[in-house]
Amino acid sequence: MQHNALMELYVDELKDLYDAESRLVKALPKVAKAASSEKLRTAVEEHLEQTRGHVDRLKEIFDNLGEKATGKKCAGMMGILKEGEEIMDEDFEAEVMDAALISAAQRVEHYERKRSQCPAGQDAGGGERDGRKTYATGRGDQRASQGKRK
Numbered sequence: 001m002q003h004n005a006l007m008e009l010y011v012d013e014l015k016d017l018y019d020a021e022s023r024l025v026k027a028l029p030k031v032a033k034a035a036s037s038e039k040l041r042t043a044v045e046e047h048l049e050q051t052r053g054h055v056d057r058l059k060e061i062f063d064n065l066g067e068k069a070t071g072k073k074c075a076g077m078m079g080i081l082k083e084g085e086e087i088m089d090e091d092f093e094a095e096v097m098d099a100a101l102i103s104a105a106q107r108v109e110h111y112e113r114k115r116s117q118c119p120a121g122q123d124a125g126g127g128e129r130d131g132r133k134t135y136a137t138g139r140g141d142q143r144a145s146q147g148k149r150k
């Protein structure tokens, strides 16, 4: 009983994460365009590639679990991306815009990182552990890109 409930929560969290990462894939090209510095644009493009990788990994996990990836809207990511839209609508000078975009990107990355650590996945046991592992392998890429931006 408890196992099923935790498993349900885990799948629900994965669906939320899938929606979050998919939204990010759609949003990042616009952020790359808004960036003035070449270094920042490259970092955003790299983040986009990594996020595409996360979406693919999540699809794999859903396949393995025999579940559908759809059915949830991530209100958290929607809010963070809305703030990003507001920044891009501002009439900032190039340098200020870049600083604001970096700040927005940090919010996104913080959210992504924490969201990938669902405790239900640790307790549900069985095949889903493989899913956690599969998804977790993407996190290192993200840390690498963060390091580059600093």
Ligand SMILES: [Fe+2]
Binding pocket: 016, 017, 020, 073, 074, 075, 076, 077
């Ligand atoms: Fe969410």
